[in-house]
Amino acid sequence: MRALAAETSKLASLPAVWIATAAGVVVPGVIAAITASAALGAIDRGPAAIAAIDTGYQELAFGVVGAIILGVVAVSSEYVTESADSGGGRQITTSLTAVPSRLRFLLAKLSAIAISSAMLAITAAVTTMGVVRVVLGEHAPALGADDVPRLAGVACYWVYSALLAAGITVLTRHGVVPLAVLIANTSVVSVTYLLTKITPLANYLPDMAGVRMFIRKLADSTAEISPLTGGLVMTAWVTVLLVTAAISFTRRDA
Amino acid sequence: MTGGDASRSHVDVITIDNLVKRRGSREILSGISFRARPGRVTGFLGPNGAGKSSTLRILLGLDRATSGAALIGSVPFAKLPDPLAMVGAMLDGPGAHRARTGRAHLRWVARSAGLPRARVDEVLEVVGLTNAASKRVGAYSLGMGRRLGLATALLGDPEILVLDEPVNGLDPDGIRWIRTLLRERAASGRTVLLSGHLMGELAETVDDVVVVNEGKVVADGTLGEVTGAYRTLEDAFFALTTGAAS
Numbered sequence: 001m002r003a004l005a006a007e008t009s010k011l012a013s014l015p016a017v018w019i020a021t022a023a024g025v026v027v028p029g030v031i032a033a034i035t036a037s038a039a040l041g042a043i044d045r046g047p048a049a050i051a052a053i054d055t056g057y058q059e060l061a062f063g064v065v066g067a068i069i070l071g072v073v074a075v076s077s078e079y080v081t082e083s084a085d086s087g088g089g090r091q092i093t094t095s096l097t098a099v100p101s102r103l104r105f106l107l108a109k110l111s112a113i114a115i116s117s118a119m120l121a122i123t124a125a126v127t128t129m130g131v132v133r134v135v136l137g138e139h140a141p142a143l144g145a146d147d148v149p150r151l152a153g154v155a156c157y158w159v160y161s162a163l164l165a166a167g168i169t170v171l172t173r174h175g176v177v178p179l180a181v182l183i184a185n186t187s188v189v190s191v192t193y194l195l196t197k198i199t200p201l202a203n204y205l206p207d208m209a210g211v212r213m214f215i216r217k218l219a220d221s222t223a224e225i226s227p228l229t230g231g232l233v234m235t236a237w238v239t240v241l242l243v244t245a246a247i248s249f250t251r252r253d254a
Numbered sequence: 255m256t257g258g259d260a261s262r263s264h265v266d267v268i269t270i271d272n273l274v275k276r277r278g279s280r281e282i283l284s285g286i287s288f289r290a291r292p293g294r295v296t297g298f299l300g301p302n303g304a305g306k307s308s309t310l311r312i313l314l315g316l317d318r319a320t321s322g323a324a325l326i327g328s329v330p331f332a333k334l335p336d337p338l339a340m341v342g343a344m345l346d347g348p349g350a351h352r353a354r355t356g357r358a359h360l361r362w363v364a365r366s367a368g369l370p371r372a373r374v375d376e377v378l379e380v381v382g383l384t385n386a387a388s389k390r391v392g393a394y395s396l397g398m399g400r401r402l403g404l405a406t407a408l409l410g411d412p413e414i415l416v417l418d419e420p421v422n423g424l425d426p427d428g429i430r431w432i433r434t435l436l437r438e439r440a441a442s443g444r445t446v447l448l449s450g451h452l453m454g455e456l457a458e459t460v461d462d463v464v465v466v467n468e469g470k471v472v473a474d475g476t477l478g479e480v481t482g483a484y485r486t487l488e489d490a491f492f493a494l495t496t497g498a499a500s
Contacts, residue, residue, distance in 0.1 A: 002365065002366055002367065005365045006362045006365045007362075010354075013358035013359075013361070014354060077351050080351060082347045082349075082352055082391070082392075082399070089347030089348065089403075090349065091350060093349040094348075094349035094406060096316055097315075097341070097343045097349075098338060099337075100314075100331055100332040100334065100337050253317040253318060254311075254317065
């Protein structure tokens, strides 16, 4: 528990984590405001138009960048070299002299990432759904019992994405490449989505499978995957990656 | 002097036993052995690249030895139940993220050992960083970074201090201050192991000297024994590490 307290304290005092938090809440909130306004315009013009089933959820699938940044910087901050002026050391040295068991250190770090990304997902979901409700008013899709497992799916997707990002960064020991690749894949060009056009197998990549937990109508879907199956597939990816990261981390020199 | 009771002096001994470290085909350590005893300041000296940092990293469980052992008392560092209360360490700089404040850095370290927040303010006071505690570590000078590293090492009020190049970047006042601090800790029966290559500063601080060169121990004894026939420790050091008699 002490190790977890230390990791939580590290996250809370790292400015990059606050940037990640802001991105996680602002990105889906702003996109939701824009798309909801556009939807409202369409509804006003024609009575046939209704708000889509994935309103709010689509935006939360983008907002996961916040969780990804969180997962990457939580690990990469351990490996950032200090300025040569102050000796060129790295925080991992202090971390492992404070908590010498590699496995305990890694478990504490991943737990802190999971807890904070879950809290971030809940905050983002409340904000995004709130924005949708404010903008669309009576036209907003009603939130019902069906949304409980979907919102749980959002939280699960965010936590898994943060853990995947953290696991990859444990392997690279550097934040720039995982950050660039993962953010680009989520926002600019989704390589994993393009791959589904080439092979249906790409639907089982972690992000493509994971979004099925809460997205109901995936554009041009090339495979039918149930929310539960999607969740299980992503769980498998996360497990394999974290086990690989743990083996590498406990064996190599710090 | 051999301060402390018998059991404590046993627990506080650092034993480096025939350490060998290879990276690829390069042998960095070729069988390093020595002890650092309680009540004494042991200077671990050698030119850059001699294997000082590798030895200390293996002692702290950061790197793995190819063979041999490094023990705190009778156990490896990683097996210590309360590491910060037993060993305080500083390796290449403070080991703090530059975006965090000095105080925030010390706070997470304190939390990892269940130490109270008040202890953070105490060590900040001891190393003279109270006024810079709210500044980000990235804005610290080399000397301030050393002081933060020392504050981290002192947090758990440990029995053993392991310091890599502690006087690097300190001004004359700082060097004098750290010398007094280390002498006081040894006088109270604790163990101090420090590495360095600045002979002038170290000669007035250490009781025992271990000199390494190219991964091997080339001299091991009290300051007097190692200095021996040479005029100063510095002369002895250069003679031992370059093979040229002065």
